[in-house]
Amino acid sequence: MAKFLTNREENYSQWYNDLVIKADMAENSAVRGCMVIKPYGYAIWEKIQAELDRRFKATGHVNAYFPLFIPKSFFSREASHVEGFAKECAVVTHYRLKHAPDGKGIIVDPDAKLEEELIVRPTSETIIWNTYKDWIHSYRDLPLLINQWANVVRWEMRTRLFLRTTEFLWQEGHTAHATREEAQQEALMILDLYADFAENYMALPVIKGVKTESEKFAGAIDTYTFEALMQDGKALQGGTSHFLGQNFAKAFDVQFANQEGKLDYVWATSWGVTTRLIGALIMAHADNNGLVLPPRLAPIQVVIIPIYKGNEQLGSISEIANDLRSKLEKAGFSVKYDDRDTQKPGFKFADYELKGVPVRLAIGPRDAENGTVEVARRDTLTKETINRDNVVTHVTALMEEIHQNIYRKAADFRAENTYSVDTWDEFRDIIENKGGFVMAHWDGSTETEEQIKNLTKATVRAIPFNAPAEEGKCVLSGKPSHRRVLFARAY
RNA sequence: CGGGGUGUAGCGCAGUUGGUAGCGUACUACGUUCGGGACGUAGGGGUCGUGUGUUCGAGUCACAUCACCCCGACCA
Numbered sequence A: 001m002a003k004f005l006t007n008r009e010e011n012y013s014q015w016y017n018d019l020v021i022k023a024d025m026a027e028n029s030a031v032r033g034c035m036v037i038k039p040y041g042y043a044i045w046e047k048i049q050a051e052l053d054r055r056f057k058a059t060g061h062v063n064a065y066f067p068l069f070i071p072k073s074f075f076s077r078e079a080s081h082v083e084g085f086a087k088e089c090a091v092v093t094h095y096r097l098k099h100a101p102d103g104k105g106i107i108v109d110p111d112a113k114l115e116e117e118l119i120v121r122p123t124s125e126t127i128i129w130n131t132y133k134d135w136i137h138s139y140r141d142l143p144l145l146i147n148q149w150a151n152v153v154r155w156e157m158r159t160r161l162f163l164r165t166t167e168f169l170w171q172e173g174h175t176a177h178a179t180r181e182e183a184q185q186e187a188l189m190i191l192d193l194y195a196d197f198a199e200n201y202m203a204l205p206v207i208k209g210v211k212t213e214s215e216k217f218a219g220a221i222d223t224y225t226f227e228a229l230m231q232d233g234k235a236l237q238g239g240t241s242h243f244l245g246q247n248f249a250k251a252f253d254v255q256f257a258n259q260e261g262k263l264d265y266v267w268a269t270s271w272g273v274t275t276r277l278i279g280a281l282i283m284a285h286a287d288n289n290g291l292v293l294p295p296r297l298a299p300i301q302v303v304i305i306p307i308y309k310g311n312e313q314l315g316s317i318s319e320i321a322n323d324l325r326s327k328l329e330k331a332g333f334s335v336k337y338d339d340r341d342t343q344k345p346g347f348k349f350a351d352y353e354l355k356g357v358p359v360r361l362a363i364g365p366r367d368a369e370n371g372t373v374e375v376a377r378r379d380t381l382t383k384e385t386i387n388r389d390n391v392v393t394h395v396t397a398l399m400e401e402i403h404q405n406i407y408r409k410a411a412d413f414r415a416e417n418t419y420s421v422d423t424w425d426e427f428r429d430i431i432e433n434k435g436g437f438v439m440a441h442w443d444g445s446t447e448t449e450e451q452i453k454n455l456t457k458a459t460v461r462a463i464p465f466n467a468p469a470e471e472g473k474c475v476l477s478g479k480p481s482h483r484r485v486l487f488a489r490a491y
Numbered sequence B: 001c002g003g004g005g006u007g008u009a010g011c012g013c014a015g016u017u018g019g020u021a022g023c024g025u026a027c028u029a030c031g032u033u034c035g036g037g038a039c040g041u042a043g044g045g046g047u048c049g050u051g052u053g054u055u056c057g058a059g060u061c062a063c064a065u066c067a068c069c070c071c072g073a074c075c076a
Helices: A012-022 A039-058 A079-088 A125-135 A180-200 A247-251 A276-285 A310-330 A345-354 A365-370 A388-416 A424-434 A446-456
Strands: A026-028 A035-037 A069-071 A091-094 A097-099 A106-108 A113-120 A144-153 A167-177 A207-210 A222-229 A235-245 A255-257 A263-265 A267-274 A302-306 A335-337 A359-363 A372-377 A382-387 A418-421 A437-441 A459-464 A469-473 A480-488
Touching: A012 A026, A012 A276, A035 A039, A039 A144, A039 A167, A039 A180, A039 A276, A079 A247, A125 A144, A125 A167, A125 A247, A167 A180, A180 A207, A180 A222, A180 A235, A180 A267, A207 A480, A222 A276, A222 A388, A222 A459, A222 A480, A235 A247, A235 A276, A247 A267, A267 A276, A276 A388, A302 A310, A302 A345, A310 A335, A310 A359, A310 A365, A310 A388, A345 A359, A359 A365, A359 A388, A365 A372, A372 A388, A382 A388, A388 A418, A418 A424, A424 A437, A424 A446, A424 A480, A437 A469, A446 A459
Parallel strands: A302 A335, A302 A359, A418 A437
Antiparallel strands: A026 A035, A069 A113, A091 A113, A097 A106, A144 A167, A167 A267, A207 A222, A207 A459, A222 A235, A235 A267, A255 A263, A359 A372, A372 A382, A437 A480, A459 A480, A469 A480
């Protein structure tokens, strides 16, 4: 099996690329650096969206939509923000095309130059805070809890499907609060929301923490992150939640009258996750047979495949299959009955394994006669035959078990690949030869962090919240440190 | 933006000393198959990335150009 996929152990990044294409999730487009998300990949995104959107609303947020274009001048309002994004902005300079004078093709009309150039949003803080200025006047207008689902553009040098593309989809929450404490709580609450989603929907164990000065969002006071370990030993940042302090409020002059009638700048957060989560899903769980999707995000949770000779057999098996399908659908599962006569069962088995469908039911003449059905699970590739009457209860329990199992596998993998390291030699050896998470002491200085990055390509992924206080010496500089931080090479 | 590589059927590729383009797969039709990626027969599909040049003749040689992929620097 798996002869159609590059072997994961042989060439991890080729395996990943093959998988995205062959599982029909996405492909490169005619536009450099931009991908086409195909229906199967987009269906996963829709599931991610649906659950996150539900959770955002359950915590008091509402959706809105702000413009794709941002006046260039807005960007320069917040100094570190410009600094962070300037190098990767797409800029609209003209608003019209015309036929070339020589009659060959069309050109940008030089007479249609924009008065002020527009930036294609790499993130929306500036346009949103410029708008909030008009919306917020009193403490009664607060908190303002808004999210938007949008596309953004960051002009990247090198791109990879889902992991880094020039244009990508995400959600960005932008909230405004009356007090520092409330904004900080919001940022942390969202981080918890993300982490809970990762664990319960993506079956992905994550580490929550705060970013270092050099890794934090341009314009933030604090950036909170959740980090996951991929199967090649590299870390992937799942998403971030920022406490922005009053930086944007001051830059855009967003003040409100508090209960005493005094003017004060509002406190802000912003937070987002992107289609990159799909990349994380792939790299955390998939194997040499293809995708392994956690049941709660699988577009197809159960596939039913008939095994038959001739039309009358197909007819009677279809009757059973359709009955099972409607029962499963009633129980809340998304089910596909694949009765295509153009593919053989073996082909379908391999194909749905490639696509990571969690549970497969096969019904053949033997099953029809015995009142049974063959149940195969994607995560373990094991099969069993059960009584047809028990299908719904069995599948229901199985889905939960599959979720737990792939979560446990990922958690075990992370445990096996997390090292507590005290010497530089050991640090270097593990980063270079084994990969994984390395918990080590660090003196807290940007210079040391930079040096470690230059020497090993490893960065501080997070200062974990749950790291206990522990006296030690920085793994590189030997200076005192009070806790271990999480190092890894990262996507 | 540096270093390397590739452009020939939807996809993966071959194409010798220059002689008018082929294989696998996919696709279409029909038949036989169907409990782990079936087989037979017939068929359709190409400005050989683009341009210019050399030549009686260019997928093949020369020059130019464009695009994409991989590895680095930058990033979610």
